[in-house]
Amino acid sequence: MPGWRGHGVLQLPVPPLEDFVRGGTSHYDPSFLGQPGPAGESFVHAHLTLLGPFDVLPASERVRRALQGHGPVRFWLRRLDTFPNGIIHAVPEPDDGARGLTAVLRREFPEVLPYRGEFPVRPHVTLDAVGPGIDEDWVRTATSRVLPVLVVADRVDLVWYESGGTRLVETFSL
Numbered sequence: 001m002p003g004w005r006g007h008g009v010l011q012l013p014v015p016p017l018e019d020f021v022r023g024g025t026s027h028y029d030p031s032f033l034g035q036p037g038p039a040g041e042s043f044v045h046a047h048l049t050l051l052g053p054f055d056v057l058p059a060s061e062r063v064r065r066a067l068q069g070h071g072p073v074r075f076w077l078r079r080l081d082t083f084p085n086g087i088i089h090a091v092p093e094p095d096d097g098a099r100g101l102t103a104v105l106r107r108e109f110p111e112v113l114p115y116r117g118e119f120p121v122r123p124h125v126t127l128d129a130v131g132p133g134i135d136e137d138w139v140r141t142a143t144s145r146v147l148p149v150l151v152v153a154d155r156v157d158l159v160w161y162e163s164g165g166t167r168l169v170e171t172f173s174l
Contacts (some may be wrong), residue, residue: 005055005162006013006160006161006162006165006166007053007160007161007162008052008053008054008055008056008058008156008158008159008160008161008169009047009049009050009051009053009054009055009158009159009161010049010050010051010052010054010058010063010105010156010158011047011048011050011052011100011156011159012047012050012073012151012155012156012157013044013046013047013153013155014044014046014047014048014077014099014125014147014151014153014155015045015046015089016077016149016151017077017125017127017143017147018044018045018046018047018121020046020127020142020146021045021046021126021127021144021151021155022045022046022126023155024083024128025045025129029036029163030056030162031163031166031168032161032163032166033045033058034166034167035170036095038134044087044157045100046125046137047077047125047157047159048092048098048124048125048153049114050098050101050102050105050131050156051105051106051109051112051114052108052112052113052114054112054117054118057158057160057169058132058158060109060114060170060172061066062109063105063108063156063158063170063172064077064109065108065169065171066104066105066109067101067104067156067172067174068103069174070100070101070174071155072152072154072174073093073097073098073101073119073151073152073174074096074098074150074151074152074153075093075094075097075143075150075153076092076093076098076149076150076151077090077092077125077147077148077149077151078148079091079093080127080133080136080139080140080143080147081124081136082130082136083119083124085119085124086124086129086131087124087128088127088129088130088134088135088139089124089125089126089127090124090125090127090138090143090147091121091124091125091173092124092125096158096172097153098123099121099123100169101116101156102121102123105109109134122150127139127143139146153174154169154173154174155171155172155173155174156171156172156174157170157171157172158171158172160169
């Protein structure tokens with residue numbers, strides 16, 4: 001995207017799928033592999049988006065306020081699906097924890113339209129996209145040593161995505 005300057009995303013990390021998702025990022029565009037955060041930590045590429053894109057990074061105190069009182073989110077990843085645009089993803093079950101966090105973040109940041117209004121809000125973990133040799137069956141086979149998996153997300157990461165500048169900005173405990 002010419003002229004694209006990047007954006008921020010509040011996301012739940014999904015470490016069990018990190019190797020698979022990081023491998024895809026490396027294959028499709030390694031410029032998004034990212035840099036360590038301010039304390040040297042790395043972010044998890046495999047994630048469930050809660051809210052984004054942020055054209056300007058949100059104030060930490062607003063994120064903390066929105067997440068205050070929320071504990072870890074638990075969900076199973078067992079089932080794959082494909083969106084009409086070809087994005088192959090894992091479906092969190094149940095998805096009420098992720099939906100609840102998205103709702104409180106939306107109340108705190110009403111100016112941020114999820115996915116810029118291009119897609120309905122449906123919790124998911126992006127895995128790949130339909131293309132030559134890539135379909136839902138291929139992804140299912142490739143992730144069969146990991147899925148199904150119970151995910152217990154105890155933090156929300158704020159990540160800035162930008163070619164050559166992707167990085168973890170801050171982590172918020174749940």
